[in-house]
Amino acid sequence: MNENPLTRLSPAQRILTHAVLLLLAIPFLLPLAWMISTSLKGDAQIFPREGSSVSPVSLANLIPSPVQFENYPAxxxxxxxxxxxxxxxxxxxxxxxxxxxxxxxxxxxxxxxxxxxxxxxxxxxxxxxxxxxxxxxxxxxxxxxxxxxxxxxxxxxxxxxxxxxxxxxxxxxxxxxxxxxxxxxxxxxxxxxxxxxxxxxxxxxxxxxxxxxxxxxxxxxxxxxxxxxxxxxxxxxxxxxxxxxxxxxxxxxxxxxxxxxxxxxxxxxxxxxxxxxxxxxxxxxxxxxx
Amino acid sequence: MQSNRTGYAFISPWLLGFLIFTVFPFVASIYLSFCRYDIISPPAWVGTANYEELLAKDPRLWKALWNTLYYASVAVPLGIVAAFALALLLNLDVKGMSVYRTIFFLPNIVPAVATSIVFVWILNPQIGLVNGLLRHIGVEGPAWLNDTKWAMRSLIMMSLWGVGGSVIIYLAGLKDIPASLYEAAVVDGAGTWDRVRHVTIPMMTPVIFFNLIMGIIGAFQYFTQAFIMTAGGPEDSTLFYALYLFYRAWRYLDMGYASAMAWVLFVVVTTVTAVVFRTHRKWVHYGG
Known part of the structure; x- marks a missing residue:
């Protein structure tokens, strides 16, 4: 760590820094997480149900269920x-x-x-x-x-x-x-x-x-x-x-x-x-x- | 050690490659830019016809040039600001910083083809991640890559996803700033913002300048993402210069016209870079 005065932080500033970094980390990680998660999903979790034009995308949907490894050999x-x-x-x-x-x-x-x-x-x-x-x-x-x-x-x-x-x-x-x-x-x-x-x-x-x-x-x-x-x-x-x-x-x-x-x-x-x-x-x- | 023969022997691989892969094509492309050439039959001299078409009869070329300049003037400054701000944050002294650095850097090493495919998927208007999340907060998102207004913006946003490489360069630059400068600023009563403004930013201008030049050159070469994600559409709204040149050369086999385009590109890039270099004395500081 370099010792310049810019980097010395109070405890409150430390917590704020973590909060900002965690928030910013989401858009940087989400596309990759979504790529992996999609690769393990069945079509039911990707495509909309009959009668609906949009799929139920949500963060809960990030977890594939059931996990389908078959997409890889396919x-x-x-x-x-x-x-x-x-x-x-x-x-x-x-x-x-x-x-x-x-x-x-x-x-x-x-x-x-x-x-x-x-x-x-x-x-x-x-x-x-x-x-x-x-x-x-x-x-x-x-x-x-x-x-x-x-x-x-x-x-x-x-x-x-x-x-x-x-x-x-x-x-x-x-x-x-x-x-x-x-x-x-x-x-x-x-x-x-x-x-x-x-x-x-x-x-x-x-x-x-x-x-x-x-x-x-x-x-x-x-x-x-x-x-x-x-x-x-x-x-x-x-x-x-x-x-x-x-x-x-x-x-x-x-x-x-x-x-x-x-x-x-x-x-x-x-x-x-x-x-x-x-x-x-x-x-x-x-x-x-x- | 002074020896002409040994010296040239050592550099001969590059020298040979330079003659074959740079000098010859460089000269040949000037000639080809005055020809009609489709690879199959020999080039036929047409004088300045290609340049005349390019200047007066090809609105798509101007569209492509405009798109490229627009991308360069929005994505490059945005990328610099985002990377610089992230680097300042990542230079703070909190636990777990190396984990954060890895997270922000990771997208930078994802191959462009994979990035493009993943973004086509998450930007899918009906079943993509982004519009799905927007729907949750009651917003109906745009059609992104299928929308003439949003396609270019999508590519610009996507470019920000890859700022991690420049962040690393800025971080290395921040580490090189001598602590004595900050101490002196503190003695003079400078607050945090004053230190950033009067010490950090001036000391970082050489690195910012480097990133600016590389960003401009990169914008003129921008190809893979546009080719894979939008193929220049919709309605040519993401037709980049390098992409249009590729289409003219390899889709329509207009190799002569594409050579003329390459020369115009060369002149434009050189001019823009030269203009930026001109301003360089005014704002780039070297040494302490």
Whole structure:
């Protein structure tokens, strides 16, 4: 806790703070609670009774009764969830390896080696982060189509191996804080730059590598746009895209739809609780050092 | 360590990617914006026809641009105020704060596709949660996403649900404010509100500025939620620029026209960002 006078509170103020926070917490939690609750309900609890045009929604209705776990296996039967999951995990794995690996190599070059044009190129790299994707999207699509990659996973994998500007930026900042003496000593003993990068810098950089790996995993897991552009065969759909397809085909099956949405969201929430520190630190650095 | 060859070897993955995935498409899209192009047949030069249509003959484009600017000018400031206020609350010294922080942050990590689907469900006019609760207090809620007036407001409200990410950034910023500044303010007889106004807010302006810029850029890329929840409707009331561009390029295969749209977007985003940067000296404070 930081010790600034803004945070010192009287008992009455403490109670008021709790009351306000609890009240505000309701709208933040309710949509997720409603998603899970709907996923466990039978149609009788979701749709209006005969003769009524509206369903009896109330907070008492938040508790499913009876609890119907059948919506989950039913959703898995309606859409090939296992195939989508497999595709998504494969893409996540390859994107994490590609983006983190290539960005680390590039970041080392920008952080630790002096070369002609380094500053100009780094400014260009930063500028590409602000470039709206729409400007490059169409020619890139045309390029992939010419290469015959449309419909395959390649457009969703290959770009990751060319470094991600944001990760390069984060890693460069981190590498620059590491003491130069370690590298100097290794150089005197005849180590190459690659050895220094691989044996000395990388092992010291686990926190920043973890942050980038996490961001990339989330980015690929959540990505809706790239699969929408490039995938046309349902056997290659990802979870994000498959879920949207599920909704547009079976939008009225709310219980199953929410079961599918819950299955899609749950791994991310679990991941958050497992890697809370990496999450929070990663986001905090983005805003304050960025 | 000075070595041109080693340096370029290390940055070569990015440099190559930059040439293939940024420089080439950047230049190619200028050319395409002067062509008729449907991907299947080669691009055909049409001069400034795309730009002429865009400026004079396409009311939907102006609608989309207006919607996007409207969303940016309402959702972005609202998000900043909400996130900042929440961060101030979450920075208070009461028990269980980490639980509250988790609660407010959680919606931020829910994938956009899942968020969109859940909100379509809770905003359902007949059997959704929101109107159900409103009925209990005797209010018949609007048709939300099916109502030309309320659809955009629904998306703006939904954006507030995800402010948790910015809250974390503000919280980190609040922690960086040196306690000595507050102590000095107390010595000068400043009350709580004075301290917020004259210490906290000025010290936080760089973070607010960062969030403002990211928010503006984000608004121009706003796509997934609108695509899934409203498809731009009803009556184009949530037709965002990025969504319309997608429709022109991939539904109508007007890739040349969409390239021209992308360039207009580029100019608009750059101008808006530059204008905001201009004001930046007047209100953003750096250092103590």
């Amino acid at each position: 959703a898995l039967k309606t859409v090939p969830f296992a195939v989508y999951l497999q595709n998504t995990l494969l893409l996540c794995l390859l994107n994490v390896i590609g983006a983190v690996g290539s960005s680390a190599v590039v970041a080392y070059g920008f952080a630790r080696i002096r070369f002609k044009g380094r500053e100009v190129l780094f400014v260009l790299l930063l500028a590409t982060m602000a470039l709206p994707g729409q400007v490059t999207m169409i020619p890139t699509f045309a390029l992939y189509t010419k290469l015959g990659w449309y419909g395959s996973f390649l457009p969703l994998i290959v770009p990751a191996f060319f470094g991600a500007p944001f990760f390069i930026f984060l890693m460069r900042q981190f590498f620059m804080t590491l003491p130069e003496e370690l590298a100097e000593a290794a150089r005197i003993e005849g180590a190459s730059e690659w050895d220094i990068f691989w044996r000395i810098i990388l092992p010291l950089s686990k926190p920043v590598l973890a942050t980038c790996a996490l961001f990339q995993f989330l980015g690929t897991w959540n990505d809706f746009f790239t699969p929408l552009l490039y995938l046309n065969d349902p056997s290659r759909y990802t979870l994000a895209y498959g879920l949207q397809q599920f909704m547009s085909s079976y939008g009225g099956k709310y219980a199953q739809l929410m079961a599918a949405a819950t299955m899609f969201t749950a791994p991310i929430i679990i991941l958050f609780f497992l890697a809370q520190k990496t999450f929070i630190q990663g986001i905090a650095t983005t805003g304050t050092k960025g």
